[in-house]
Amino acid sequence: MPIDVDARIISNTRLSRDYSVVALAAPEIASLAEPGQFVMIKASAGVDPLLRRPFSIFEILRDREGAPTGISLLNKRIGVGTSLLYDATPGGHVGCLGPLGRPFQPVTPPAEAWMVAGGVGLAPFVTLAEGLLANGTKARLFYGARTGSDLTHVELFERLRVEPILATEDGSRGTRGFVTGPLEAALSATPRSNDVRVYACGPTPMMRAVAKLAASYGRQCDVSLEQVMGCGLGGCYSCVVLTRTPAGPPHFVRSCLDGPVFDATRIVWDALAH
Amino acid sequence: MNLSVSIGSLTLVNPLIAASGCFGYGVEYADVVDLSTLGGVAVKGLFLAEREGHPPPRIVETPAGMLNAIGLQGIGVHRFVREKLPELRDRRAVVFVNICGTTIDEYCEIARILSDHEGVAAIELNISCPNIKQGGITFGCSLTGTHDVVSAVRKVTPLPVIPKLTPNVTDVASFARAAEDAGADAVSLVNTFLAMAIDVHTRRPKLTNIVGGLSGPAIRPIAIRMVYECRQAVKLPIIGMGGIATAEDVLEFMIAGATAVQIGTANFVDPFLWRKIIDGLHAYMTSHQIDTLATLTGSLDTSRQATAWISS
Numbered sequence: 063m064p065i066d067v068d069a070r071i072i073s074n075t076r077l078s079r080d081y082s083v084v085a086l087a088a089p090e091i092a093s094l095a096e097p098g099q100f101v102m103i104k105a106s107a108g109v110d111p112l113l114r115r116p117f118s119i120f121e122i123l124r125d126r127e128g129a130p131t132g133i134s135l136l137n138k139r140i141g142v143g144t145s146l147l148y149d150a151t152p153g154g155h156v157g158c159l160g161p162l163g164r165p166f167q168p169v170t171p172p173a174e175a176w177m178v179a180g181g182v183g184l185a186p187f188v189t190l191a192e193g194l195l196a197n198g199t200k201a202r203l204f205y206g207a208r209t210g211s212d213l214t215h216v217e218l219f220e221r222l223r224v225e226p227i228l229a230t231e232d233g234s235r236g237t238r239g240f241v242t243g244p245l246e247a248a249l250s251a252t253p254r255s256n257d258v259r260v261y262a263c264g265p266t267p268m269m270r271a272v273a274k275l276a277a278s279y280g281r282q283c284d285v286s287l288e289q290v291m292g293c294g295l296g297g298c299y300s301c302v303v304l305t306r307t308p309a310g311p312p313h314f315v316r317s318c319l320d321g322p323v324f325d326a327t328r329i330v331w332d333a334l335a336h
Numbered sequence: 337m338n339l340s341v342s343i344g345s346l347t348l349v350n351p352l353i354a355a356s357g358c359f360g361y362g363v364e365y366a367d368v369v370d371l372s373t374l375g376g377v378a379v380k381g382l383f384l385a386e387r388e389g390h391p392p393p394r395i396v397e398t399p400a401g402m403l404n405a406i407g408l409q410g411i412g413v414h415r416f417v418r419e420k421l422p423e424l425r426d427r428r429a430v431v432f433v434n435i436c437g438t439t440i441d442e443y444c445e446i447a448r449i450l451s452d453h454e455g456v457a458a459i460e461l462n463i464s465c466p467n468i469k470q471g472g473i474t475f476g477c478s479l480t481g482t483h484d485v486v487s488a489v490r491k492v493t494p495l496p497v498i499p500k501l502t503p504n505v506t507d508v509a510s511f512a513r514a515a516e517d518a519g520a521d522a523v524s525l526v527n528t529f530l531a532m533a534i535d536v537h538t539r540r541p542k543l544t545n546i547v548g549g550l551s552g553p554a555i556r557p558i559a560i561r562m563v564y565e566c567r568q569a570v571k572l573p574i575i576g577m578g579g580i581a582t583a584e585d586v587l588e589f590m591i592a593g594a595t596a597v598q599i600g601t602a603n604f605v606d607p608f609l610w611r612k613i614i615d616g617l618h619a620y621m622t623s624h625q626i627d628t629l630a631t632l633t634g635s636l637d638t639s640r641q642a643t644a645w646i647s648s
Contacts, residue, residue, distance in 0.1 A: 063367040066608050104605065109400040109553050113604055159607070290393050292402070293604035296364035298357075299380070299406045300395040314388055314409055319364070333391060 064295070065090050069158040072123070072132060074150050077214050081182070082148050085123060085134045091160050092130035095119050097168060097189040098286055098323050101160030102294040103135065105146040115143040116291045118185035119161060122192070136185040162294050163322050166261060166284060168193035173257035175201040177224070178245055178272050180264020181212060186286050188215070190261060191222040202227060202248070206241025206268070210234035242271045249279040259284070262326070266334050273326035283326040287334070289317045304333035337621050338628045339614070341375065341596050343573045344496045344521040346457055348375035348430060348596060350617070351586065351629065352610060355577055355600030356381055356434035356460060356500070357406065361420040368607045371429035375596055378432040379420070381462045384442050386412040396533050396542040401552030401579070402601060403531050405545035408436060408465060413446045417453045425455035434500065436462040436472050440485050444492045451493040459495050461485060464502030464527035466549045476502045479514045486518035496521035498575065504530045508562045509569035516570045524575035524598065525566065526559045552601040553579040560592050567593025567634050581609065583616025593634040
């Protein structure tokens with residue numbers, strides 16, 4: 063059952079001109095959250111913007127005893143809502159509704175987990191990495207961005223025993239080019255007998271390419287999709303994704319209830335808005 | 337304090353009804369609100385058959401509002417009575433089933449099926465969805481069409497029949513009169529305003545469907561005016577809606593002439609708003625020494641205003 067809290071902003075750490083990490087006091091939501099779930103954020107009390115915005119739960123914040131105290135969001139300034147959040151100051155409040163959505167299922171050993179993130183698509187993987195660590199699952203993070211300064215929180219993943227494999231389009235950090243380059247190299251270098259599950263989040267063309275690669279190497283792939291979302295609870299039918307059905311034509315399903323995590327083979331990629 | 341209101345033979349515990357298209361099939365919200373504490377739940381519009389609706393993007397925000405062009409994606413009436421109605425019944429929801437058709441026969445067929453199942457409180461006729469090419473609004477934009485579909489459905493069901501009117505006409509009051517003449521038990525208004533938004537950088541419409549329906553606080557003053565006009569024109573109970581988000585908004589609609597109200601877009605922003613609004617109504621009744629909320633309906637005092645310009 064989701065909870066709506068008027069969450070105090072603990073901190074807002076700017077990472078770059080467009081990215082910030084917003085920490086929110088929300089212990090109930092933090093204690094309920096599962097890997098890859100999201101919250102709906104209302105950054106201002108007024109009617110512009112009117113609707114909430116969906117955000118992956120980035121980190122679960124804990125006190126010294128390890129008890130959940132809140133969550134953080136990885137925010138990229140794009141429109142009105144995300145700009146308000148980028149400029150938000152500690153002590154202020156935002157409406158925070160959640161946790162919502164179908165979570166990632168962390169695999170267990172001997173399977174390995176390979177997370178593939180593009181830019182702000184890193185957001186759902188901290189909670190997944192914590193779940194994998196708890197299972198003792200070997201994990202890698204293939205992480206791509208336009209430039210090196212956009213690659214953030216790599217050390218956090220290292221602390222969670224995740225092996226980072228980086229790529230930037232300008233070659234300023236890691237491999238030059240898209241993250242799918244090192245991913246394909248790793249897929250082809252890994253014996254089929256090793257069980258590997260791929261988890262992807264990022265721009266739609268990236269997720270589509272990752273899904274295709276995973277399928278061609280016979281690996282199961284889960285993708286976390288971001289759609290324009292009105293309510294987050296299944297009421298409005300705006301966040302739909304066209305999915306294949308076992309028998310019959312493809313069918314629109316709500317990404318807030320059936321997702322945001324989907325088995326990549328279900329997605330009709332041509333129908334997905336970029 | 338008594339918050340109950342009557343729509344024909346139906347008594348609702350309070351005037352708050354979840355608006356069709358904004359509350360799924362009701363069951364999606366059972367975790368956040370006890371459905372039996374609402375005056376009613378108007379479920380997502382149903383055709384006879386399942387429908388996929390429009391490709392996304394289906395919504396876009398505009399100042400103090402949003403446009404939607406969902407295209408009435410839905411599971412069809414047969415799956416509804418099988419998969420959703422039993423749970424709604426168990427949860428003691430007062431279910432308003434919103435129905436759509438491309439022909440009068442389709443409306444009648446759906447109404448007959450619903451009349452055979454326990455747990456349906458009323459039928460809301462969707463003759464006003466602006467987002468589909470066939471059916472619905474073709475009836476809602478013609479006085480004879482409105483009359484014909486209402487009187488046909490009236491003949492095939494003992495359930496209250498409530499046509500939902502479009503504001504995309506010159507004189508909505510004349511449509512309320514057509515509905516009343518045809519035997520409707522109430523009217524609900526307004527559906528969304530046909531509207532459009534464009535991305536100037538790409539010069540593309542922001543919705544796949546190009547046009548969509550505007551809802552939210554932006555439309556509230558127009559909706560209030562339309563409820564007021566209909567109150568002058570008909571004796572039927574009016575279910576008012578359009579941008580309601582607070583108890584004060586509910587009161588405004590009731591004073592303008594609504595017996596009950598529907599809440600849609602605001603539920604997206606705050607799915608917990610129902611309790612807050614009920615508390616707000618109680619507070620108002622206490623401070624204004626009102627025992628029975630229903631006495632507010634149509635209580636607008638225009639004695640000090642010139643009203644000659646109002647068309648009726």
